[in-house]
Amino acid sequence: MVIVKLQGGLGNQMFQYAAGRGLSQGSPVYIDHQFLEENQTDSPHFTARKYELQLFKNIKAVKATAKQLAIFNKNSFYYRLYRRFFKTVISRQIENEYIDFEKAYGKPVNTYLDGYFQSEKYFKHLRNQLLGDFEFPALDTDNDNIRKKIEASANPVSIHVRRGDYLKSPEVYKIHGVLEVQYYQQTLNLLTAKYADLTLFIFSDDIDWAMKNLNLNSDQTCYVSGNQSENSWKDMALMSYCKHHIIANSSFSWWGAWLSKSNGEVFAPANWFNANNVKFNIHDFIPANWHIISNE
Numbered sequence: 001m002v003i004v005k006l007q008g009g010l011g012n013q014m015f016q017y018a019a020g021r022g023l024s025q026g027s028p029v030y031i032d033h034q035f036l037e038e039n040q041t042d043s044p045h046f047t048a049r050k051y052e053l054q055l056f057k058n059i060k061a062v063k064a065t066a067k068q069l070a071i072f073n074k075n076s077f078y079y080r081l082y083r084r085f086f087k088t089v090i091s092r093q094i095e096n097e098y099i100d101f102e103k104a105y106g107k108p109v110n111t112y113l114d115g116y117f118q119s120e121k122y123f124k125h126l127r128n129q130l131l132g133d134f135e136f137p138a139l140d141t142d143n144d145n146i147r148k149k150i151e152a153s154a155n156p157v158s159i160h161v162r163r164g165d166y167l168k169s170p171e172v173y174k175i176h177g178v179l180e181v182q183y184y185q186q187t188l189n190l191l192t193a194k195y196a197d198l199t200l201f202i203f204s205d206d207i208d209w210a211m212k213n214l215n216l217n218s219d220q221t222c223y224v225s226g227n228q229s230e231n232s233w234k235d236m237a238l239m240s241y242c243k244h245h246i247i248a249n250s251s252f253s254w255w256g257a258w259l260s261k262s263n264g265e266v267f268a269p270a271n272w273f274n275a276n277n278v279k280f281n282i283h284d285f286i287p288a289n290w291h292i293i294s295n296e
Contacts, residue, residue: 003030003064003072005114010052010233011251012116017053017061018130019117023101030064032112055233059133072112086110093117096280118251119284120258134259136237143234146201146224150241153199155264157191158242159184160253161204161214177274179248181213187246187267187293194265201242203235203253249273258287270294 004020006013020029036051053059071082072090082088089108091099093115101122105111123130139147150156163178191198200221204210207225227234232252239245239256243264247253249272257266268286270293286292 001030001068001110002027003032003068003110003112005032005035005112006051006053007035007049008116009047009049009252010055010236011255012118013051013053014134014255015116015118015251016113017059018126019122020113021060021130021133022123022126023111023113024060028060028062030068031061032064032069034069052233055137056134057137058135071110083110088112090114096285098281098284116251118254120287121284124287131259131261134255136233136240139234139237143227143238146222146238147241149199149222150201150238154197155195155244156199156201156242157244157246158239158253158256159200159202159214159246160239160248160250160256161202161206161210162248162250162252163204163206163209177249177271179269179271183269183293184214184246190267190291191244191246191265195244198244201238203239203256257290266290267293
C-alpha cells in the first residue's frame with residue numbers, strides 16, 4: 001500500500017500522485033487529504049489549496065481511510081508490531097532531494113510519502129499510463145477555440161509567467177522568487193534563431209504584467225486570460241497542446257510541458273528557487289532532454 005500526503009496546488013498534487021503511482025506497481029494510490037482539509041486559510045508561508053485531482057477521471061486514486069493512516073501515525077503496541085511485521089516506511093523528503101526509494105528502503109509493504117517529489121525520475125517509466133491518468137476534460141467553447149488556434153499553428157509556443165502567489169508575502173517570495181524578463185527574452189531568442197513562424201501563447205496569473213513587460217506586441221501573440229481559480233487547469237491543458245514551451249519556476253507549467261506529445265523544445269530556468277538555503281539538484285527537477293537556462 002502506498003499513501004501520499006497531498007499539499008500544494010494542482011501541479012504539486014500531480015507530482016505527489018505520480019510519485020505514488022511509480023511505487024504502487026499498478027495498485028491504487030491512496031491519498032491523504034488531511035493537510036489540505038486542515039489548512040484552508042492562507043498563511044505567510046503557503047497558499048491554502050483544495051483537492052484538485054478530481055479533475056482527472058482516469059486517475060487510480062482512493063482517499064485513505066483513518067484506519068489506513070493509523071498504520072503510519074498511531075503508536076500503540078499493535079501498530080508498532082504491525083509496522084515491524086509488515087515492513088512500513090514513512091519517506092519524508094528533506095528539502096527537495098531526490099530519493100532512490102529502492103536503494104533507501106528496499107521493497108517495503110507499506111509506504112507513506114510526505115514531500116513534493118518534483119522529478120520525473122519517480123515515474124518516467126509510466127509516461128504512457130500517466131498521459132492517460134492526466135487526461136483533461138473537454139474545454140469550453142472559448143478555450144477550445146484557442147486549442148484549435150494552437151493546433152493550426154506551425155510552431156506554437158507556450159510561455160508561462162507566474163507571479164501572483166509568489167509575491168503575496170516576503171516569506172513566499174524569499175523561497176520562490178519570480179523570473180526576470182531577461183529569462184523570457186533569452187529563451188525566445190534561442191527559439192527564433194532555430195524556428196520560423198512562431199506563434200506565442202502567453203499564460204499568467206498576472207496577465208497585465210506580462211502584456212506590459214514582455215513586449216510581445218505581435219500579430220502572432222495570444223494572451224490567454226480568464227482561466228482562474230477552479231478553471232486554472234484549462235491553462236495547463238492548453239499548454240499541453242503547444243509544441244514548444246518556456247516554463248516558469250512552477251510545477252504548473254512543468255506539467256503543461258511534460259504532458260505535451262509534440263516533442264518540441266522545452267526551456268526551464270536554472271534558478272528554480274530564490275533562496276540560497278534551498279538545497280536541490282536542478283537536474284533532478286528538469287528532464288534530461290529539456291534546456292536549462294541560467295541568467296548568470
